[in-house]
C-alpha cells in the first residue's frame with residue numbers, strides 16, 4: 129500500500145459512505161484516495177474486536193460485500209451463529225463465518241500489539257484493495273447513545289434495539305484522549321490535497337465522531353482543499369438507517385439544510401439531491417457552492433456519476 133499523500137480524502141461511516149467511496153475509487157487512483165473511517169461503532173463482542181465501518185468499507189472496495197445488506201460478505205454462511213444460538217449464546221449481532229475469521233485475526237494482532245491502522249492496511253492489501261483505508265484513530269473511541277430509556281452502547285442501540293429508543297444525544301467515550309491518525313493530519317496539511325469529501329453518512333454517529341477528534345476540525349478548516357458534503361437526506365427522508373429518525377427526535381428539521389447547518393463552518397460545497405431542488409436557495413445562503421443531482425447510488429454507474437459530480441463541485445470551489 130502506498131504511503132504517498134492523497135489527492136482526495138473522504139470521511140466515511142459504513143454502508144452509505146462506502147457506496148460513494150466505491151464510486152470515488154473508480155475515478156481516483158487507489159494511492160490518491162484516502163478514506164478516513166469512523167471507529168466509534170467499534171466494540172468488543174464475544175471476545176473479539178469488531179469494527180463494522182472499517183469492514184464495510186474494506187469489503188465494499190474489495191468487491192466481496194453482501195450486495196443485499198451492504199455489510200458483511202457476499203455468499204456468507206452462518207454456521208457459527210447457529211451453533212452459538214443453540215448453546216444459548218448472544219446471537220443478536222450477526223457475524224458470518226468468513227467475516228468471523230477477520231475478527232479473530234484482527235483481535236489476535238491487536239493483542240500482539242499491532243495498531244488498528246496497520247492491521248486495517250494489511251487486510252486491505254490482502255483483499256486486493258489499493259485505496260488507503262485509515263481508521264480515524266488508533267485510540268479507542270466508543271459512541272454512546274443517550275435515549276429516553278437511558279444510555280446505550282452504540283451497537284446495543286443500533287442492532288440489538290433496532291434503533292427503537294428515542295435519542296436525546298450522543299457521547300464519544302475516549303474522544304478527549306484520542307488523536308486523529310497522523311496520516312490524516314499530514315494529508316490535510318498537504319497543499320497537494322484537492323478535495324475533502326464528507327460522504328452521505330449519518331452526521332451524528334458516523335461523521336461527528338471523526339469531527340470530534342481533538343484538532344481534526346481545526347485541521348479541516350485550515351486545509352487548503354475545499355470540503356464538500358453530500359446530503360444523506362433525500363426527499364425528506366434517510367435512504368437507509370436512523371439518520372432522519374434521529375433528526376426528528378433531536379427536534380432538527382429533516383432537511384438537507386439542517387445537514388448543512390450541522391456542518392456549519394466546514395463546507396465550501398454541498399451536493400443536494402434533485403428531489404430536494406426546492407431548498408436550493410435556502411442552501412445557497414448557507415454554503416457557497418451547491419450542486420444538484422441524482423444522489424441515489426442504486427448501482428455502480430450512479431456511484432461513479434455521483435463521485436464525478438462531487439469532484440467537479442470541489443473543482444468549482446477551487447476555481448471560484
Ligand code: GDP
Pocket residue numbers: 140141142143144145146147181328329330334358359360361362365366367368369371372401423424425426
Ligand atoms: P452506516 O454506518 O452503515 O449507517 O452508514 P453511513 O453512516 O455511512 O450511511 C448512512 C446514511 O447514508 C444514511 O443517512 C442514508 O440516508 C445515507 N445513504 C445511504 N445510501 C445513500 C444514497 O444512495 N444516496 C444518498 N444521498 N445517501 C445515502
